[in-house]
Amino acid sequence: MNKSDSERVRTVVEGMGYSWTDEEEEANLLGILxxxxxxxxxxxxxxxxxxxxxxKNSRNLLTFxxxxxxxxxxxxxxxxxxxxxxxxxLPELPDMVRQYGVVSQVAVAAAAAGSDPRVTLPKEKIREFWMVQPTYVSEFEAFIPIxxxxxxxxxxxxxxxxxxxxxxxxxxxxxxEVKQVVEKGYKAITLLGQNVNSYGRDKQGTELSFPDLLKAIGEFGKSSGRDFWVYFTSPHPRDMSDEVLETVAQYDCLAKQIHLPLQSGxxxxxxxMNRKHTYxxxxRIICSIRRILPDATVFTDIIVGFTGETEEQFENSRKAMETIRFNMAYIAIYSPRPGAASARWDDDIPMAMKKNRLHVLTDELTKHTSEYNHNLIGKTLKVLVTGHDRKGGYLSGITEGRIVVRFASEQPIALGSFVWLGITSAASYSIEGELVNSPIGIPEPAA
Amino acid sequence: MEPAPQTRHPVEPLHVRKIYRLQQIRQLAPDIYVLRFDRNGMNFRAGQHITLGIPGNNQVREYSIYSTEKDPALEVLIREVDNGLVSKQLRKLIPGELLEVDGPFGYFTIPEQHLHKKFLFIGTGTGIAPFHSITGTYPNLNYAILHGVRYTRDACERHHFPRNKYLLCASRDTEGDFHGRVTDYLIQMTLDIDTKVYLCGNCDMIYEVYDLLTSRGFPSGNIKTEVYF
Structure with missing residues (x-):
């Protein structure tokens, strides 16, 4: 989400006449999201x-x-x-910078509306933010907040x-925005939201549901004649339905990769955790994914050492990893965040134990990713070229299921191209392949 | 850390919460009270919660709605917590003063398609609040309530529940319907496997009941929880 936000910040800041720099030491405007x-x-x-x-003692600097x-x-x-x-x-940032030291308009308006029980200002504001045209950092990967x-x-x-x-x-x-980026040649588009699959519910029937939104994107993908992948993150298990999965199955442009946070087994x-779903x-959702999207990769988020997590409860998370065989898991050591409800409970799991649990889950994950990746050897996969590998003469990319791939290429291949690779070797978190056909025009491999 | 010297922009949160006017405070026990305030047209489903705080204060807390869907005002049931940042401040408000409210939120509700089913509601302390809202909203619901408190005096407004559907478990006096904890009573109960069990209150009670039920083969899918913290 912050990546997407930063692309919009860049547009606004550059619109004010600033030019982007990667050198913190030379900037006159520095900000943190x-x-x-x-x-x-x-x-x-x-x-x-x-x-x-x-x-600030030695140079002119504004911070936000x-x-x-x-x-x-x-x-x-x-x-x-x-x-x-x-x-x-954000759209008011130019005014804030110009009138530095003056109260922002939203603060004035909100203060004036303080006694009005029907304050609608924030919704309008977030709409204005969405209207800011982002300056995409990548030329082939775009993040679109929904x-x-x-x-x-x-x-x-x-x-x-x-x-x-x-x-x-x-x-x-x-x-x-999807059409715009596709017409510009973007190949990987991620729909973003804190609970992406509850999209539309706040509108109570006056807006598309999440599956309907995916269908509309899918239909556009079909008619566009363009080749691209659309991802979404993060969905909440509570709102995940077969209809979402069936829609993903129905359209080529909807990537067969599902990121579904588990948090605990x-x-x-x-x-x-107040997750409102059981293991x-x-x-059940995982079974649906395997049935409806048999080739999809499944990613997850898991927290270890959550307050009060017993050894037995942690073991259930490990068993879940063993059973579900994720393709990737972002495993976080729990730390209480002031403001979150759990911060009022004791953070009672010692750090050494949390780290140990992290290692145990990581080992469990590695077993499955390694096995899955080795099973890809000999297959031909479509890959989006995303960068130059640290190893000279190699390029890196991702499969539709977001598995990292690298491959040797003597010929120049533009980043953001689709290529076909024959997979030759595998490691725990990546695979390696060889070009099997020309990368130009996304050729299908020979049968 | 060296502070920047200039003036700052005041900042409002992204989502400005709505301001509601307090109508009344009902003190039900030494440390338990009901806040009653304007509804301002809020639509909610019985069992949902809201966030509540004092305008301009950064702290908010979640409280289940105590009043029914039909009530023209909103009510929440609050226990004043020692060293609590919000519950103590809210108690000091006087009618006419303002509250910051957001919501409704949550899924601790009765789905329409389950209205004909059998329910067991178990709440400890102020965890009775969502059940007060649910049973007042759906008086014809087929349900039983186990309410766990330490002392009978904490069983606030129990006369709002039909006598034949409400059972008070008091662990520290003998004035209730049952002397002991809700789990002690539950052990003796026979429970139809199709019953929908709703648990609301402290996490320890919820864990104990959960273990008790699942160890007897009760399906975890029939258990809904709302943890108070």
């Missing part, structure tokens, strides 16, 4: 702004912070940054308090 999911990332914000504020910020952090940031604003206020906020209140997460409740972006805007931990519910 914060993430409140973990305390560690917020700690980094404090250390970075301390450094920037020292630089935005993104996912808890109210308590926001108050502290006001003392440290020159500008603190929500992403919804929804903002979260109503789920998982106890480990502060997003409902930082981004507010779920608001769906109008489907026409999303479709327009233990029902009692799931209760404590059995999750398994």
């Amino acid at each position: 914060a993430c409140s999911v973990r305390q560690k990332s917020i700690d980094k914000v404090y250390s970075r702004i301390a450094r920037w504020n020292k630089w 912070v935005s993104g996912c910020v808890l109210p308590a952090d926001r108050e502290k940031f006001l003392k440290l940054f020159d500008l603190v604003f929500t992403m919804a206020e 929804q903002n906020g979260c109503d789920k209140f998982c106890t480990f997460c502060a997003v409902p308090y930082t981004r507010g409740r779920e608001i769906s972006r109008p489907s026409q805007e999303i479709l327009d 233990d029902d009692k931990v799931l209760i404590r 059995e519910d999750y398994q």
